[in-house]
Amino acid sequence: MPSRPARYAVIGNPIAHSRSPEIHALFAAQTGEAIEYGRLLAPPDGFVAAVDAFRADGGAGLNVTLPFKPEAFALARRHTPRALAAGAVNTLAFDGDDVLGDNTDGPGLVADIERRIGMALGGARVLLLGAGGAARGVVLPLLEAGVERLALANRTGSRALALRDELAARLGPAHAARLSAGDLGSAGAGFDLVINATAAGLSDAAPALPSEAWRGPRLAIDMVYGARPTAFMRAALEAGCPRVEDGLGMLVGQAAESFALWRGRRPDAAPVLAELRARLAAAA
Numbered sequence: 001m002p003s004r005p006a007r008y009a010v011i012g013n014p015i016a017h018s019r020s021p022e023i024h025a026l027f028a029a030q031t032g033e034a035i036e037y038g039r040l041l042a043p044p045d046g047f048v049a050a051v052d053a054f055r056a057d058g059g060a061g062l063n064v065t066l067p068f069k070p071e072a073f074a075l076a077r078r079h080t081p082r083a084l085a086a087g088a089v090n091t092l093a094f095d096g097d098d099v100l101g102d103n104t105d106g107p108g109l110v111a112d113i114e115r116r117i118g119m120a121l122g123g124a125r126v127l128l129l130g131a132g133g134a135a136r137g138v139v140l141p142l143l144e145a146g147v148e149r150l151a152l153a154n155r156t157g158s159r160a161l162a163l164r165d166e167l168a169a170r171l172g173p174a175h176a177a178r179l180s181a182g183d184l185g186s187a188g189a190g191f192d193l194v195i196n197a198t199a200a201g202l203s204d205a206a207p208a209l210p211s212e213a214w215r216g217p218r219l220a221i222d223m224v225y226g227a228r229p230t231a232f233m234r235a236a237l238e239a240g241c242p243r244v245e246d247g248l249g250m251l252v253g254q255a256a257e258s259f260a261l262w263r264g265r266r267p268d269a270a271p272v273l274a275e276l277r278a279r280l281a282a283a284a
């Protein structure tokens with residue numbers, strides 16, 4: 001009898017909207033890796049039981065989405081440094097009793113910026129909007145990519161300050177010296193890149209930034225994505241930013257990092273992103 005393909009899934013609540021099964025099916029076709037990849041809906045209080053059942057049935061790995069990333073962090077027995085910095089896990093890999101937790105959101109974003117968009121992060125001055133899980137997950141990978149200055153700005157300024165203090169204590173003085181934080185109004189100026197890691201786009205809104213923050217950036221990226229430019233992308237263009245991007249490239253990038261962790265092979269994100277973009281446009 002032929003052996004069963006290795007099994008993976010994305011777990012969350014809700015989960016029907018997730019594009020991860022499509023992305024991983026495209027990676028599997030591209031690389032020739034024999035995998036199955038499905039969706040797992042877990043009840044709000046049933047994450048650990050759902051993971052246990054998946055493992056008992058031979059599951060090899062999971063992607064984890066809202067609201068379970070902190071629970072996945074608690075469940076993992078070992079963590080990558082970027083998962084430790086993020087305090088959240090979006091990728092679990094199972095090997096016997098071992099459970100490795102990783103966070104691939106940041107590397108996915110960095111790969112999208114440097115490889116696809118072509119902007120070098122070494123020496124760049126970056127304004128990161130938001131202080132939730134998405135912002136937290138990308139701080140260490142951005143610092144490790146060599147950004148010269150990373151300013152966190154959030155609607156609730158105290159959350160950005162608390163995040164800066166927590167990460168500075170965890171990451172040490174060399175990283176801490178490049179981190180600053182405050183509210184949106186005190187974001188400042190002199191940035192090369194603005195990244196929107198807020199959830200404002202989900203209600204078609206853009207974070208309210210002072211006009212001086214838009215003097216200089218060559219690129220603005222929204223982590224939210226869709227068939228049309230988001231409110232943040234439109235605001236950036238109106239403010240004179242020459243290039244805007246949405247979060248679809250990051251989404252495919254983080255999936256490629258998960259696939260590489262599980263399968264030991266890095267798929268080419270570019271054709272998969274093009275296919276996904278075409279499908280989004282066709283469905284609009």
Ligand code: NAP
Pocket residue numbers: 105129130131132133134135154155156159197198199200201202205206207208223224225247248250251252254
């Ligand atoms: P979260 O933990 O709930 O944090 C939400 C953040 O958005 C907070 O900083 C919040 O500010 C801010 N916010 C919400 N509404 C706002 C508004 N109208 N104006 C200004 N700020 C606002 O969410 P998250 O997990 O960080 O996710 C943030 C976004 O990133 C989501 O839309 C998610 O879909 C997206 N994301 C995309 C990818 C990808 O691969 N493309 C990966 C991860 C996340 P306060 O603190 O003031 O409430």
